[in-house]
Amino acid sequence: MSLSCSSLLTPVDEDREFRLDDYEGARARWCPGCGDHSVLTAAQRLLVDEQLKPEETVFVSGIGCSSRFPHYMKTYGFHGLHGRALPVATGVKLNRPDLHVFVVMGDGDCVSIGAGHWVHATRYNVDMVAMMLDNNIYGLTKMQTSPTTPQGYKSNTQPQGSWLPALNPLEATLGITNASFVAQTAEWIPAHLFATLQAAYRHRGFAFVRVLQRCPVFTEDIYLDAVRNPEMIDMLTHPDGVELPESLRQIYTSEVRHDPKNLAAAREIAADTSRLRLGVLYRDESNPRYEETRHLPLHTAEDKIRILNEELDQYAV
Amino acid sequence: MRVLVGDDTAVQTRAEQSRIRTTRQPQCTVEVVSDSGEGAQKCGQTFGAVSAKMGNGVWTVEIIPAEIQPPPRSPAGASGNRIRIGEGVVTNWGDRTNVAIAFNEQVLLARHRLDAIEEDAILLVENMWATHKDEDIRAEWAAAMDELGQANYRIIEVPMEEECLTIVENARKGKNMFALGILCWIFDRDMEITREQIAHAFRKKDPEITERNHELLELGYSWADSHLDVRIDVTPGLSPENTLVMNGNQAIAYGAVAAGMDLAAMYPITPATSVSHQLGEMFYKFGGVVHQAEDEIAAVGVALGASYSGKVAFTITSGPGLALKTEFLGLSVMSEIPLVLVNVQRGGPSTGLPTKVEQSDLLAALFGQPGDAPHVVMAPATIEECFHSMITARRIAETFRTLVMVLTDANLATGVQPFPRPTLDPAWQGSLPDMSPVPEGKAPYDWDEETGLSRRFIPGTPGGMHTLTGLAHDENSKVAYASAINQKSSAMRSRKMAVLQSTLRPPVVHGPESGDLLIVGWGSTKGAIEEAVDRAREEGLSASSLHLRFLSPLEPGLKGIFGRFKKVMTVEINYSDDPDMPYITDENRRRGQLAWLLRAQTLVDVDCWTRVLGEPLQPGAIHDVIRANVSKGGAA
Amino acid sequence: MPSDMTTDERASGALRVLEKACEDYHSALVATSEELRSLLDAGSATAEARAGRTAAELGAFAVGHIDIEKFAAFERTGEPVAVTEAPRLEAASRTLLSLLEHGNDLYYVNVDPGADLRDAVARGLGRAGRAFGAARTVELARSGKYDEATHGGWTDSFPPTLWSRREKQLAPPLVVEVDGADLRPGGLADFLDGEQKIVLVVRGVAPPAALARLITPGLLVVQTENPADLGAVAEAAGPAIAALVPADACHFTHSPAADGGRGRLVVRHMPTEEPKRPLGSLSVFQQTEAMRHLAALAAGWGLSAPETTAPSGDGASVPAPAASAADNLAAWILRQADISGMG
Incomplete structure (x- = not known):
């Protein structure tokens, strides 16, 4: 147990070991075949692997199908407002750097209604994992065009097909000053998804992970070819990013060595949408992290009163 | 009446000073006005601080220009301070100005046209414009002096530029201290305190600057000594011991620190922003954070996320920001996360009057969140209460797991007043939330x-x-x-x-607990209302007042109190229809916001008198309202 | 008991370099102390005392506007602290407050000439670690699991051998002043775990490569005469140890954060001659072995020659290439490093 900057009070059984069922919340109520299930499993596996205490882990979400995510975890969860997960997560982490913070957003959440927060959270570079579960559509509200809907793709709001080219979240995030971790993975490749989330968790800073995801009801066809034809996917690998898990080597044969330190190359890769590319595009831990703006050490109540008294002297008559 | 005192006047000898007349006044309002950037603010603030240190009651209000960079010598550019000093405690900005010192005639004209100046006021004005090389300016001067001359002011021309040039190269940078010297002479201020105050104001600058300003101060003083014939005695009657002088935003900031809060999230908005300026420095010393968010929504989101994870955090804003924060405020209520929101009210709707006072956010604060979102709304009435209300607000938020809104306004935010120095108590910071295993x-x-x-x-x-x-x-x-x-x-x-x-305890009535008229107010108007009630009572009118601190939930016992008065009316700084205007009927009349609330909650026919002039209410104006509503024989 | 007050300017300099870690630990002490105070306030008071406290907490604005007694009646009271446990909580609270009073001297120990370095470090860490002991005492007492026989004395000393994984992550840094003749750092490996940072400030003549023996794949090891090099210790993710040694000793940095090969071991200075005389209880052989060990590691990584710079003159010349056994050891360590993924 701890409050604010790392109190030392911790439960006596703190060295207890956690298993998968320690992280399992309510039964997930997403549609069968929804990519969210796969992300949920990967996240729970990650927590087991890292042995994160459930009570010291917070999943913050917005509104949308994927934002039900925290309900299915047995950690702390904050299922807040549409598009506003990032400010909440920032507040949590600024106040409690000791907590492990994960953010789960949909594409509408992250790059539409909450786009301003996405830009600034990237720049703040507060230590957290920010997953954008991108199914290219508004699912909860029944098939409206999202910013990442492919051009020409038909929806209830644009029955003639999306008029505009899809927004490229990777390219955009890489364009934001002080971005420190940008990765892309796909929900249908669990081993890669897990490895990417792990790399994101271990990164010190704001780790933005776009998870390509199928909506079995509205956008099943978007990634159909890529799911069936692994050769359509380039795997970006590097010791400083993610390596291709052994189990996938036979399937994903197009491996591209990409040093995540190389921002120019990352931007080039992100901009070229002719092929799907999964892996860590960019990573730099040397960027300033906003939570460190907090000046330590902390002071006791008595100390604060003393300092405040000194401060008030300048207003004394 | 126009008296010319200038270079042509012979230097007076000490012997001539017997003609100097000193009038004793229980209170007096002084204005220093200039184009922005000429330092009138510093002059006014210093005069106020010195007066407070001497034991006068003080209330200082900023005169803020309507534009960021108004052209020089334009009425719209009037910038400065209005300082009301008194023998005892001063609770509001008073009525009209008794003494004004202006760096050009146009800003003075602006104040005159705003009806801000008392009929027999003494006006001191820089006269370099009379002989300016620009013909247009000379013409403007002549026209302005003509217009001012119609009134019954005593106008004294002062060669500020000429005098200051004997000491400094750029008189524009020095006139304010010269003006301060004149005011110090008129009001017989303690020069030692004044010098100290100047040194303090310029402590971060080159010591030479302090020295130069001291010289200018002396110059102004001695000029006044040899040229003026009227002094005003407002005898200091208070003990300045253990007193702080600050504005309401500073009080909010230090109150927040005293309350143990250490995370404030905000987005710059006038007139709330300056709270964060104080906090930025303070919090850094404590390990706290002032987060300047990317927008108003993110600001409240960060505060809510922080509160959710531990100690109560707070956010500060003003009307337009309150509108943007609405959805998160609903979430705070729905999820029962404690949160403190300070709304420094300004004129609205929309961008409205960004720098001016209004009390128009009451109903938005109470009911602005879609859905049913019950929460606490409090309103400090004085600058001292701004400080203490933060401590109470945090505590209530924590105990009741609720959103607490603290409504102040531009009048409190920028007004400066001395108040008893609080004896700080570590207990104000409260206990940390319980985190023992569930x-x-x-x-x-x-x-x-x-x-x-x-x-x-x-x-x-x-x-x-x-x-x-x-x-x-x-x-x-x-x-x-x-x-x-x-x-x-x-x-x-x-x-x-x-x-x-x-x-909650029932509110205490100011004045007798029954009578003809009860004025009900909230927020920054307390001082003006009570002064007006006191004046009316001195005239034998049966009037009392009551001031609410809690607007949601409303303080108990109101219906009973109202029942003991023949008439109840609110006085507020928000819009209400004048019943005499076309089409306005008792049925469709839109009333003041507190009146609306009180009528709904008490079923008493509460009347109202409200104004939205973008300035604090004057006790004189409220006094007139009382007179109009109470005759010596009973309620009108 | 030796006096643990910093006298050496190098020691205070080292504390300044470790300022962030000291502040983090100090902050943890403050946070814990405040939390404990809240616990004691909430859990122990009578209704009357609680109302008094509520009145104080509500402040002056409440006066005349809030009925304090009524308000206090609605306050959720914390889990009451059992009467029998209250003294333990109070003892823990006193411990934390006394540690706060130490200021930065909490992170400093002085080793008297001839005394054992390992013992002194254990004492220093055990002293700062009392905070962990105090926190554990609180939790044990609250959960009814406190047992005097097992846990008694944890508020007086709580050595690193008892620290949990989490506590090791929060480990207090330590600056140690020690005579060169007593510089036998081998035993310190026991403490180098989690986020532990130790800086040894060496007085007088020192064995040339004492810290070389501590080089293992995941440990940052710095031996230097330049206090500026200590920055690496402060910034290291993971355990780290450094020694401020005389100019004529070996100067090197072993940095696990560097990529597997290049830059992992940088030797900035190597004495031209091997030690000739015993130092304290350190024989010539022992001193020489450490130096050869360093050279062997450097050679094994193929780095000594190109990476060597000699700020103090002719230090670039490196002793003869190491024996093949050392080569093997170096290769083995390198392999371990790669496999462990810690590089």
Whole structure:
């Protein structure tokens, strides 16, 4: 147990070991075949692997199908407002750097209604994992065009097909000053998804992970070819990013060595949408992290009163 | 009447000073006005601070230009300070100005046209414009002096530029201290204190600057000594011991620190922003954070996220920001995360009057969140209360797991007043939230059926894991699917307000507890209302007043108190229809916001008198209202 | 008991370099102390005392506007602290407050000439670690699991051998002043775990490569005469140890954060001659072995020659290439490093 900057009070059984069922919340109520299930499993596996205490882990979400995510975890969860997960997560982490913070957003959440927060959270570079579960559509509200809907793709709001080219979240995030971790993975490749989330968790800073995801009801066809034809996917690998898990080597044969330190190359890769590319595009831990703006050490109540008294002297008559 | 005192006047000898007349006044209002950037603010602030240190009651108000960079010598550019000093405590900015010192005639004209100057006021004005090389300026001067000359002012021309040039190269940078010297002579200020105050004001600058300013001060003083014939004695009657002088925003900031809060999230907005300026420095010393968010929504989101994870955080804003924060405020109520929001009210709607006072956000504060969102709304009435209200607000937010809004306004925010130095108590910072392991079977909304109160589970608390949600939810924070759940959880959130109300004390009436007229006010108008009531009572009128600090839940016993008066009316700085205007009927009349609330809550026919002039109410104006509503024989 | 007050300017300099870690630990002490105070306030008071406290907490604005007694009646009271446990909580609270009073001297120990370095470090860490002991005492007492026989004395000393994984992550840094003749750092490996940072400030003549023996794949090891090099210790993710040694000793940095090969071991200075005389209880052989060990590691990584710079003159010349056994050891360590993924 701890409050604010790392109190030392911790439960006596703190060295207890956690298993998968320690992280399992309510039964997930997403549609069968929804990519969210796969992300949920990967996240729970990650927590087991890292042995994160459930009570010291917070999943913050917005509104949308994927934002039900925290309900299915047995950690702390904050299922807040549409598009506003990032400010909440920032507040949590600024106040409690000791907590492990994960953010789960949909594409509408992250790059539409909450786009301003996405830009600034990237720049703040507060230590957290920010997953954008991108199914290219508004699912909860029944098939409206999202910013990442492919051009020409038909929806209830644009029955003639999306008029505009899809927004490229990777390219955009890489364009934001002080971005420190940008990765892309796909929900249908669990081993890669897990490895990417792990790399994101271990990164010190704001780790933005776009998870390509199928909506079995509205956008099943978007990634159909890529799911069936692994050769359509380039795997970006590097010791400083993610390596291709052994189990996938036979399937994903197009491996591209990409040093995540190389921002120019990352931007080039992100901009070229002719092929799907999964892996860590960019990573730099040397960027300033906003939570460190907090000046330590902390002071006791008595100390604060003393300092405040000194401060008030300048207003004394 | 126009008296010319200038270079042509012979230098007076000491012997001639016997003609100097000193008038004693219980209170006096002084203005220093200039184009912005000429330092009138510093002159006024220093005069106010010196007066406070000498033991005068003081209330200082900024005169803010209507534009950021108005052209020089334009009426719109009038910038400066209005300082009301008194023998005893001064609780408001008073009525009209008695003494003004202006760096050009146009800003003075602006004040005259705003009806801000008392009929027999003494006006000191820089006269370099009379002989300016620009013909247009000379013409403007002549026209302005003509217009001012129509009134019964005593106008004294002062060769500020010429005098200052004997000491400094750029008189524009020095006139304010020269002007201060003149004021110090007129009001017989303690020069030692004045010099100290100047040194303090310029402590971060080159010591030479302080020295130069001291010289200018002396120059102004001695010029006045040899050229003026009127002095005003406002005898200091207070003990300045253990007194602080600050504005309401500073008081809010230090109150927040004293309350143990250490995370403030905000987005710059006038007139709230300066709170964060104080906090930025203070919090850094404590390990706290002032987060300047990317927008108003993010600001409240960060504050809410922080509060959710531990100690109560707060956000500060003004009207337009309050509008943007609405959805998160609803979430705070729905999920019962404590949060403190300070709304420094300005004129609205929309961008409105960014730098000017209004009390028009009351109903938006109470009811602005879609859905039923009961929460606490408090309003400090003085600068001192700005400080102390933050401590209470945090405490209530924590105990009741609720949103607490603190409404101040531009009048409190920028007004400067001395008040007793608080004896700081570490207990104000409260206890940390309980994070002991949650016993098996305890729910995150384990509402007490009677009170609606429950323990808050904070991340890090073993056994307390749950997902907080803005959806309707049951005790376990599970999304409500059964029909009765929303009814119950709504009742539980609402019940907390009734419980809090049961702990409030009935308000104390200023004046007799029954009579002809009861004026009801809230927020920054307290001083002006009470002064007006006191004046009316001196005239034998039967009037009392009552000032509310809690607007939600409303303080108890109002209906009973109202019943003891023949007439009840609110006085507020927000818009209400004048009943005599076309089409306005008793049925369709839009009333002041507090009046609206009181009528709804008490079923008493509460009348109102309100103004939205973008300035604080004057006691004289309220006095007139009382006269109009009470005759010597009873309520009119 | 030796006096643990910093006298050496190098020691205070080292504390300044470790300022962030000291502040973090100090902050943890403050946070814990405040939390404990809240616990004691909430859990122990009578209704009357609670109302008094509520009145104080509500402040002056409440006066005349809030009925304090009624308000206090609605306050959730914390889990009451059992009467029998209250003294333990109070003892823990006193411990934390006394540690706060130490200021930065909490992170400093002085080793008297001839005394054992390992013992002194254990004492220093055990002293700062009392905070962990105090926190554990609180938790044990509250959960009814406190047992005097097992846990008694944890508020007086709580050595690193008892620290949990989490506590090791929060480990207090330590600056140690020690005579060169007593510089036998081998035993310190026991403490180098989690986020532990130790800086040894060496007085007088020192064995040339004492810290070389501590080089293992995941440990940052710095031996230097330049206090500026200590920055690496402060910034290291993971355990780290450094020694401020005389100019004529070996100067090197072993940095696990560097990529597997290049830059992992940088030797900035190597004495031209091997030690000739015993130092304290350190024989010539022992001193020489450490130096050869360093050279062997450097050679094994193929780095000594190109990476060597000699700020103090002719230090670039490196002793003869190491024996093949050392080569093997170096290769083995390198392999371990790669496999462990810690590089």
